[in-house]
Amino acid sequence: GAGVSQSPSNKVTEKGKDVELRCDPISGHTALYWYRQRLGQGLEFLIYFQGNSAPDKSGLPSDRFSAERTGESVSTLTIQRTQQEDSAVYLCASSTGTGSHEQYFGPGTRLTVT
Amino acid sequence: RKEVEQDPGPFNVPEGATVAFNCTYSNSASQSFFWYRQDCRKEPKLLMSVYSSGNEDGRFTAQLNRASQYISLLIRDSKLSDSATYLCVVNWSGGYNKLIFGAGTRLAVHP
Numbered sequence: 001g002a003g004v005s006q007s008p009s010n011k012v013t014e015k016g017k018d019v020e021l022r023c024d025p026i027s028g029h030t031a032l033y034w035y036r037q038r039l040g041q042g043l044e045f046l047i048y049f050q051g052n053s054a055p056d057k058s059g060l061p062s063d064r065f066s067a068e069r070t071g072e073s074v075s076t077l078t079i080q081r082t083q084q085e086d087s088a089v090y091l092c093a094s095s096t097g098t099g100s101h102e103q104y105f106g107p108g109t110r111l112t113v114t
Numbered sequence: 115r116k117e118v119e120q121d122p123g124p125f126n127v128p129e130g131a132t133v134a135f136n137c138t139y140s141n142s143a144s145q146s147f148f149w150y151r152q153d154c155r156k157e158p159k160l161l162m163s164v165y166s167s168g169n170e171d172g173r174f175t176a177q178l179n180r181a182s183q184y185i186s187l188l189i190r191d192s193k194l195s196d197s198a199t200y201l202c203v204v205n206w207s208g209g210y211n212k213l214i215f216g217a218g219t220r221l222a223v224h225p
Contacts, residue, residue, distance in 0.1 A: 042217030105157035
């Protein structure tokens, strides 16, 4: 079946502009995660959604970052007033959220802020 | 101290070699442990879960030492296709499926 998809695959933006990244999880997966991965670095947790529960936003680095998810479907990660340090790959993952810890990752969005 | 620590490597080994990676974690209440693999410019994918009794999947063996809070991955008879970054992953014990990823250990297998 279809895996996690993300769009766009690449995004180049000018410093100060807003960007919106999209994630389509695997159908039926109630848990959805956003991560950031800078070049040569590990995955940095950003935010977690589980069903209709309040999201865990503890990983968001600043108030310029926000994310939404409608029900158990698409999620969008928005970065306002982008800075050069926001340049990274933004990865989305989903899981069944029922005890399985395996997360299925999308291919990521490579964001470059010039 | 980082929640999950790994030697970044790189480990450069010839084909056929046996190589082992270790990983330490700081939260003694963590319950679930995994190794993920990430190829260059690709997304991470689950390689194997790590069970208390140790487990093996073909050429790969994972071990868990709760007392010392470390996890290991052993790869036997290395193949060129094993070249990748191996991520040690620990379940955060806060009650949901939040995974904490190590920064990864890079393996390069050469002919």
